[in-house]
Amino acid sequence: SKWIDVTVDKNHYSLDHFVIPKHYEQDLSSILIPHGVIMDRVQKLARLIVDQNDGPLGGYQYASDLVNCIKKLTTASGHTVPISMEFIRVKSYENDQSVGVNISLTENELKDFEGKNILIVEDIIDTGKTMVALLERLQQYKPKTTKVTSLLVKKTDRSNGYIPHYVGFAIPDAFVVGYALDYNEHFRDLDHICVISNDCGVRAG
Ligand SMILES: Oc1ncnc2c1N=NC2
Numbered sequence: 001s002k003w004i005d006v007t008v009d010k011n012h013y014s015l016d017h018f019v020i021p022k023h024y025e026q027d028l029s030s031i032l033i034p035h036g037v038i039m040d041r042v043q044k045l046a047r048l049i050v051d052q053n054d055g056p057l058g059g060y061q062y063a064s065d066l067v068n069c070i071k072k073l074t075t076a077s078g079h080t081v082p083i084s085m086e087f088i089r090v091k092s093y094e095n096d097q098s099v100g101v102n103i104s105l106t107e108n109e110l111k112d113f114e115g116k117n118i119l120i121v122e123d124i125i126d127t128g129k130t131m132v133a134l135l136e137r138l139q140q141y142k143p144k145t146t147k148v149t150s151l152l153v154k155k156t157d158r159s160n161g162y163i164p165h166y167v168g169f170a171i172p173d174a175f176v177v178g179y180a181l182d183y184n185e186h187f188r189d190l191d192h193i194c195v196i197s198n199d200c201g202v203r204a205g
């Protein structure tokens with residue numbers, strides 16, 4: 001299938017089997033996806049993206065690892081893929097009429113998307129609400145193509161059903177941290193994607 005399906009019972013590794021920063025040991029219950037597996041999957045996603053896009057191509061850990069892989073690859077016709085990156089912050093807001101997004105780009109930067117091939121790189125898709133609102137907003141600027149890749153997609157009934165073009169792993173509806181996924185800015189320096197332990201006071205999902 002198009003992504004690696006991860007379930008807690010099938011895919012969790014004991015914390016004893018990998019290196020975990022000491023200061024996080026009490027906060028984690030298991031490792032869901034070890035860093036090495038993430039990196040190998042990112043390499044495959046880069047290969048798929050390069051094979052399926054001929055033009056130039058934007059979560060910072062996944063984004064930077066993905067771009068580093070893409071830079072090493074050439075297309076079937078032997079060309080490298082020129083890439084310019086914009087790190088954007090997107091906040092979705094909801095009022096009674098619609099869901100909108102605030103994008104941390106100026107109008108001029110957005111106008112620059114016209115005629116371009118856009119690749120949106122996300123670390124995790126949860127409800128899909130923000131991504132759908134962002135895609136609608138970006139259409140106003142007439143990009144040539146808009147594709148989305150997300151390292152993780154959560155299997156949750158809160159989802160609006162949105163599925164990106166390139167997905168790394170489909171994960172259970174649990175709160176995960178690591179590989180730049182944070183909980184209140186913690187865990188950004190954790191390489192593996194882990195399930196947070198219950199006594200860490202996080203509501204699941
Ligand atoms: O599991 C998660 N972990 C970190 N950040 C987010 C998550 N789901 N939506 C945002």
Ligand SMILES: [Mg+2]
Pocket residue numbers: 059122123124
């Ligand atoms: Mg994100």
